[in-house]
Amino acid sequence: MSIVIAHEKRRREILEHALEVFIDAGFEAATFQKIADRCRITRTTLYLYFRNKKDIFNYSIKQLMGAVEDRILRVRQDTSLNRVDKLIRVLAVIMDHLEENRRLLSVVLDYLRCLAKGDTNPETSVRRRTIRLRHILATMVIDGIKEGVFRPITVRNTTDLLYGLLEAAIFQLTVLKRPSVEELKQAAALVIRQMQHESSLTEL
Numbered sequence: 001m002s003i004v005i006a007h008e009k010r011r012r013e014i015l016e017h018a019l020e021v022f023i024d025a026g027f028e029a030a031t032f033q034k035i036a037d038r039c040r041i042t043r044t045t046l047y048l049y050f051r052n053k054k055d056i057f058n059y060s061i062k063q064l065m066g067a068v069e070d071r072i073l074r075v076r077q078d079t080s081l082n083r084v085d086k087l088i089r090v091l092a093v094i095m096d097h098l099e100e101n102r103r104l105l106s107v108v109l110d111y112l113r114c115l116a117k118g119d120t121n122p123e124t125s126v127r128r129r130t131i132r133l134r135h136i137l138a139t140m141v142i143d144g145i146k147e148g149v150f151r152p153i154t155v156r157n158t159t160d161l162l163y164g165l166l167e168a169a170i171f172q173l174t175v176l177k178r179p180s181v182e183e184l185k186q187a188a189a190l191v192i193r194q195m196q197h198e199s200s201l202t203e204l
Contacts, residue, residue: 165191
């Protein structure tokens with residue numbers, strides 16, 4: 001068991017160094033050798049933990065999405081929050097997590113630019129990696145509609161709108177270099193409160 005823990009700890013350490021290489025050199029110019037050099041290990045040793053630089057990237061995204069889903073789960077299980085406040089809190093939690101991981105987000109954007117140069121559609125890649133997150137948002141909207149908390153709105157359009165706010169947060173953090181996305185969190189709260197069914201306003 002301790003060997004497994006040590007292995008994962010080492011993978012996370014390598015990931016930190018790899019992110020530095022990706023940020024300094026760009027995803028395309030980053031090489032396995034550069035990552036190994038930054039970690040002060042040989043390429044042979046690096047291969048014990050990752051197959052290639054894309055494997056490192058995929059691992060970092062998996063870590064990011066897993067951590068944010070854990071935070072979301074805690075919010076959804078919080079019985080002290082109503083449907084409206086839960087959805088507001090979930091959007092805020094995701095934006096906070098994006099803020100904390102802005103370095104990784106810059107690498108993601110660089111990776112998507114690399115995909116755009118080739119035959120792969122970046123949107124397809126993004127949708128594949130965020131499908132669980134979209135499903136969570138859609139489920140929360142559906143549950144709110146069923147309970148009469150939200151108006152009978154179009155779930156897909158509403159989910160796209162909420163997800164669009166998250167994309168705006170990524171743009172502000174990585175391209176505009178904003179220190180925070182507090183204004184977007186407030187905008188998200190306003191949008192969600194406007195989704196409320198009139199009959200539920202007196203109950204909240």
